[in-house]
Amino acid sequence: MKSIKRITTLLLAILFAAALLAGCAQSGPAEGTPPAATTSQPSASSEPSASAPAQRTVTDMAGRTVTLPAEIKKIGTFGSIGVLNAFVETMGAGDLICNEGSPSFVKSPSWTKYQYLFTPQIKDLTPFQGADSELLMENILAAKPDLCLTMDSSLTQQLEKQGLTVIQLSWTKTEDVKQCITLLGDILNKQDVAADYLKYFDDMMAKAADLTKNIKQEDKKTVVYGTPSQFAQPHLIAEWWIDKAGGISVTATARKDSTTESLTYTLEDLLKWNPQYMFVSTSSEKDAVLKDARLAGITAVKNGAIYIVPRIAHVWGNRTTEQPLTILWAINKLYPDLVPDEELAKDISYFYSHFFKYDFTDDQIKEIMGK
Numbered sequence: 133m134k135s136i137k138r139i140t141t142l143l144l145a146i147l148f149a150a151a152l153l154a155g156c157a158q159s160g161p162a163e164g165t166p167p168a169a170t171t172s173q174p175s176a177s178s179e180p181s182a183s184a185p186a187q188r189t190v191t192d193m194a195g196r197t198v199t200l201p202a203e204i205k206k207i208g209t210f211g212s213i214g215v216l217n218a219f220v221e222t223m224g225a226g227d228l229i230c231n232e233g234s235p236s237f238v239k240s241p242s243w244t245k246y247q248y249l250f251t252p253q254i255k256d257l258t259p260f261q262g263a264d265s266e267l268l269m270e271n272i273l274a275a276k277p278d279l280c281l282t283m284d285s286s287l288t289q290q291l292e293k294q295g296l297t298v299i300q301l302s303w304t305k306t307e308d309v310k311q312c313i314t315l316l317g318d319i320l321n322k323q324d325v326a327a328d329y330l331k332y333f334d335d336m337m338a339k340a341a342d343l344t345k346n347i348k349q350e351d352k353k354t355v356v357y358g359t360p361s362q363f364a365q366p367h368l369i370a371e372w373w374i375d376k377a378g379g380i381s382v383t384a385t386a387r388k389d390s391t392t393e394s395l396t397y398t399l400e401d402l403l404k405w406n407p408q409y410m411f412v413s414t415s416s417e418k419d420a421v422l423k424d425a426r427l428a429g430i431t432a433v434k435n436g437a438i439y440i441v442p443r444i445a446h447v448w449g450n451r452t453t454e455q456p457l458t459i460l461w462a463i464n465k466l467y468p469d470l471v472p473d474e475e476l477a478k479d480i481s482y483f484y485s486h487f488f489k490y491d492f493t494d495d496q497i498k499e500i501m502g503k
Contacts, residue, residue: 190318193302193311194285200319201278201297206230208260208277210267210291211284213237214446215303217247219312220281221445222329222453222487223322226251230275234261242414242443250445250488269294279319303451304391306372309333313453329453329487336456336479337376343463343470344378353466355379356407357441357449360427361420363402365395367450374411377462378470382407399426406431409466410438413447439465442500445488457483461501476501 188200207228209216214237220226232254237243248255258271267290272280280291280298288300299319301312310330317326355374358365365383368391374381382405387395410432412418418438427433441461446452448461460479464471477497484490492500 190299190315192299193308193315194288194300196288196298196300198297198299204228204278204320206275206277206279208272208275208280208296210260210280210282210287211265212282213261214243215283215451216281216301217251218445218452218454219301219316221250222313223316223320223325224487224489225320225322226488227253229254230257230277231260231271232257234259234265235263246444250490267291272296306369309451309453309455325487332483332486333456336459340376340378340456340459340463344376344467347378347467352378352380353409354382354405354407355409355411355462355466356382356402356405356432357411358383359412359417360402360410361417361424363397363399365397366393368393368395369451369455370411370449373449373455373458374462376459377466379409379462379466402427403430408432408435408437411441411449411462411465412438413441413443413449415440437465440502442502444484444500453487454483464501473501 187202189197190200191197205228207220207225208231209220209229213233217226217229217233220229229251232238233243233247237247238259244255258268258275260268260272260275262268267287269290272291273294278297280296282288282291282298282300283302285300288298291298299315301315302308303312310333313326313329317323356365357370357374358367365386368387371381371384375384383395383397386397386401408431410421410430412421418440421427421433421438432438441447441449441458445454448454448458452458457480460471460476464473464476477494480497480500481492484492
């Protein structure tokens with residue numbers, strides 16, 4: 133009986149020892165001993181990584197539901213190329229633009245001068261539109277843009293028929309710029325940049341309002357914008373930024389429809405308005421005004437108060453994300469005591485450095501401001 137008890141005790145001791153050894157074998161390595169390298173292969177049913185890009189859907193400004201590719205590495209701009217390039221560049225994504233401008237853009241030194249600084253890669257790329265703005269589909273399909281940006285429904289339809297991803301933007305009302313920027317922030321996963329720009333826009337509007345709030349109505353300067361030598365004001369939005377700059381646009385009430393984009397008037401209209409300032413888009417337009425004897429008696433011409441609105445990413449007087457600078461530039465010309473050159477230079481430098489990631493030299497900024 134005693135021998136059976138000893139054997140039982142011995143067996144229990146062996147089993148207990150074995151259990152201890154098994155537990156040690158399953159524990160981690162001793163302190164200071166690196167673990168053995170391991171690799172794991174995801175199973176066929178594994179879910180995609182949470183950080184991996186995925187397709188998304190957005191609603192563009194034409195009300196279209198658009199499925200975006202997982203990654204956007206190439207952006208094509210169509211139609212209103214100047215406006216669209218400025219949008220992309222403001223978002224800090226100019227390096228994604230994969231097309232040169234149309235021939236009408238490229239032949240303009242004022243276009244290439246700054247576009248080639250902001251997006252140097254486009255200089256060596258093919259255009260997506262020809263001389264008469266028709267789509268060069270062979271070039272487009274060869275470039276394979278991940279995203280096409282337009283502001284024209286007919287272009288949207290043509291590109292969509294080729295299986296391309298198209299986002300249509302719209303800018304008919306002043307505040308549309310905010311919706312465009314917000315949408316692009318979502319599309320490019322740059323919501324922080326979009327929010328930053330919207331705050332900048334509102335801050336600059338508040339700054340302009342504060343600067344001009346004490347200008348009496350009778351002291352406000354009268355302005356004509358556009359191509360006065362041809363008696364045309366091509367962009368409705370100029371009525372807005374001239375007003376925000378504390379000026380009075382002489383064409384503001386001339387449109388029969390307040391939503392009409394372009395306006396033509398007569399020589400008699402211009403002589404009657406007799407603007408104190410002229411803001412024009414090109415040096416050739418300024419020359420044309422100065423050479424036209426019929427305009428010699430206009431106050432702006434007599435006083436040499438004809439200024440060329442800067443064209444950097446786009447023409448500042450037209451629709452562009454640079455418009456807050458347009459307003460400060462106009463105040464500088466109309467009321468130089470309110471915005472001295474030094475202050476305007478700081479605003480210009482900040483905008484392009486902060487959003488476009490491009491630092492202008494002092495000489496470049498002086499040239500942009502003009503005389």
